[in-house]
Amino acid sequence: MKMAENSANKTHFPIHQALDVSLDVSQGGSKCFDDDGRLKRTGTVWTSSAHIITAVIGSGVLSLAWAIAQLGWIAGPAVMLLFSFVTYYTSTLLSYCYRTGDPVTGKRNYTYMDAVRSNLGGFKVKVCGSVQYLNLFGVAIGYTIASAISMMAIKRTNCVHNGGGIDSCKMNSNIFMISFGIVEIIFSQIPDFDQLWWLSIVAAVMSFTYSTIGLGLGITKVVENGGIKGSLSGISIGTVTETQKIWRSFQALGNIAFAYSYSMILIEIQDTIKSPPSESKTMKKATKISVVVTTFFYMLCGCFGYAAFGDLSPGNLLTGAGFFNPFWLLDIANAAIVIHLVGAYQVYCQPLFSFIEKAAANRFPDSDFINKNIHVPITGFRPLKLNLFRLVWRTIFVITTTVISMILPFFNDIVGLLGALGFWPLTVYFPVEMYIVQKRIPKWSTKWLGLQILSISCFIITIAAAAGSIAGIVTDLGTYRPFKTSN
Template sequence: MALFGVSEILLSQIPDFHELSWLSFVAAVMSFGYASIGIGLSIAKIAEPGHHVETGLTGLVVGVDETSSQKYWNTFQAIGDIAFSYAFCAVIVDIQDTLKSSPPENQAMKKSNVIGITVTTFFYALCGLLGYEAFGNKAPGNFLTGFGFYEPFWLVDIGNLFIIIHLVGAYQVFAQPIFSLVESWGSKRWPESKLMTKEYYVKIPLVGIWRMNMFRLIWRTLYVIFTTLFAMIFPFFNSIVGLVGAMSFFPLSVYFPTEMYLVQSKVTKYSPMWIGMKSLSGFCLIVTLVAAVGSIEGIISELKTYKPFAY
C-alpha cells in the first residue's frame, strides 16, 4: 500500500485530466483482464467433478450462517457496494470536456455511455453470478484477493497484478478532477501568488518536459499521503467501498443530473415526467441512506477486532 501511494504521488504530478488518456486506457484493459480471469476460474471451479456448494435465492441462511440483524446490515452494505459502480458519473463531465467537437460531445458521450455500461454490466454480472455458483454462500468479498482461488497460482497472481494496475489508473481518473477544482480555486483566490500560478519547465530524460508548479506539487503530494494513510488505517474493502458508493450515489449520480435535466428541458411541474423524476430521486435517496447506515455499521464492527498497522 505504501508503494502504491508512492506511485500515485508520481502520477499525480501529471498536470491535468487531458493528459490521462493513456493511463485510463491501460486501466480499462486491466479491468477486462482481471474480470475475464475471474470468470474463467469460476467456470473451471463449477465444472470440477463433484462440485456442490450451498446456494439460495436470499443468500446466507439466517440462524445458520448469520443472525437476522447481520443479514440486514450485510444487505444494506451490499447495496452500497452496488451503488459504488455508479461512481463514474462524477467524472463524466471531465471526460466529455476532453472530446473533440465533431461529432458533438453530448452525442459521443451518450454513445460511449451506452456501450461502456452495457459491456461492464455484462462482465461484472457474470463475475457475480458465476462467482456465487462457484463458492455459494461462502463466497469471499473479492474472489481474486479474498482467497477464493488458490490454483493456478500464476494466473491468480496475474489477475491481482491487473487489479493493482487498474487501481493505479482509476485513482488518477477520480483524483484529477479534485486536484483541478482546488487548484483553479486557489489561482482565482490568489492570482498574484507565484506559488499558485508560476510554472517551471523541468526536462526529464526519456519522459520529456514536466510543467512543475510548487502548489500543485505540495498539495497533490499531501493529498495522496493522506488518502494512503487513511487506506492503511482502515483497510475494510467492502465497507469502505459501500460507504463511498453511498455518499456519492445520490448527489452525483441522481440528484444533480435529474435536476439539471428538469431545468434544461423545462419539464412542467407535476407532469408525469416531473413526478417520475422526483420519485426516482426520492427512492435513490432512501437507497443512499440505507447503504450508508449498513456500511458504517460494517466499519464499526470491523474496528472492534482490528488493530491499525498490525499484520
C-alpha cells in the same frame, strides 16, 4: 479575460487530452475548431461507449459475488438489473443537460458542475462540487485499500504454493499501502491529463484483464464443484446473525451502486462527441450500449462467483480464501489490479488536483510558490515542469489518503459507502432536477411526480446502503487495531 474564462472551463478527464485546450479564437466555421473556439470534436457513439465501459468496469466488479451472496439468487440479479435501468435512465436525462437551452445550438457545459451551474445555480452548485470531490477523495482511499489487498494476495498465494499454511502466511497491509502511496506521490506530479493518456490506456487494459481472469476462475470452480452453490435468499441466518444479515444486505446495495458509478464524468465524456447529430442523441445510444455490455459482464462475474463459493463468497473475488491455483494466473490478475489502480487513482484524482490548484491560483495570482514552474532538465526528454505548490499539496493529499486507508482497511465497507454517497446525488438527484428545469416540466404533472418518486426511492436506497456500510465499518473497528493488526 477570455483566456482565463476558457481556462476555468477546461475539462479534467483523460479522454479530453486532445480537447483540453483553451484558445481565444472565433473560428466558428473552421474545419479545425468548434463554434466556441475549441478544437473540433471527433467522438462517436463507439468511442463514447468505450470511454464509459472503461470508466465503469473497475475494482467494483470484484465485490459483486459477495453482494449477490448477501441478497441471494433472486434479489441479487434483480437489484443489479434495477441499478442498470436507473443508471441508464438518469444518464439519458443528464445527457440532455449538456447544452443549456436548445439541444443543438445551446451553450455547452464542459463539466458536471458547469451543467449544475447553468441549470440550477446557487447553493446547489456548491453541494454538487462537495459531493463530487468528496467522492473522488473517497475513491482514492478505496483504491489504496484495494491495491494493498491485491499485493498481499500475490505474496500469500506464493507463500501457500511454496508449502506454507494459510495461518503462517499472514502479513501486515501497512507496508503495501505505503508502497502504493509512494508510487502515487511520484505519478501525482504529472501536471495534467494531457500527459497522462498512456497511463489511462494501460489501466483500461488491466481492468479487462483481471475481470476476465476472475470470470474464468469462477466458471472453472463451478465445473470443479460439479454444481451451483448459493440459495434463493442469500447467506443464511446462523452463518450470520439476523442483524448482520440486514446490515450486510444494505451494504450490498452500496457495492452494486459503486460498480455502476460513472455519472460524475458523463458530461466530460459527452464533451468529446462531434455534432451533428446532437450530442445528447449520440450519448443516449452510447449509454445504452455500454450499460448493456457492462450489466452482461457484471452478471457473469457476480453470478459465477456466487455459484462457485455460495455463502462463503469473498469480499474481493481474486483475493479471498478461495482461489490459490493456478497461482501464477492469480498473480497476473492481482498484478493487473495494482497496475490498474495506479492509473485509476490518477484518473479520479486529477479533477480534484486541478480544482484546488486553480482555486489557489485565482486566490493568490502573484504568488510564485503557487504559480511559478521550475524547469528541471532531464537527459533525453523534455524538461520537467516542477511546481512547488503542486509538489507539496499533492504529496500531502496522497499521504492523507494513505493514512486513512491504513486506519480503515475495509474494502467492502468502503466500496459500499462510496457507492451510497455518490449514487443518489450524482446519478439520480441532480440529473432529475436539471432535466425538469431544462424541459420545463410543470410541477405536479404526471411526469414530474414520476421523476420525484424515482428520486425519493433512490434516496431511501442510498440511506440504507450508507447505513449498512457504516455499520460494517463500526463492527470491523471493534476488532481491528490500526497499524498493528496483521492480515
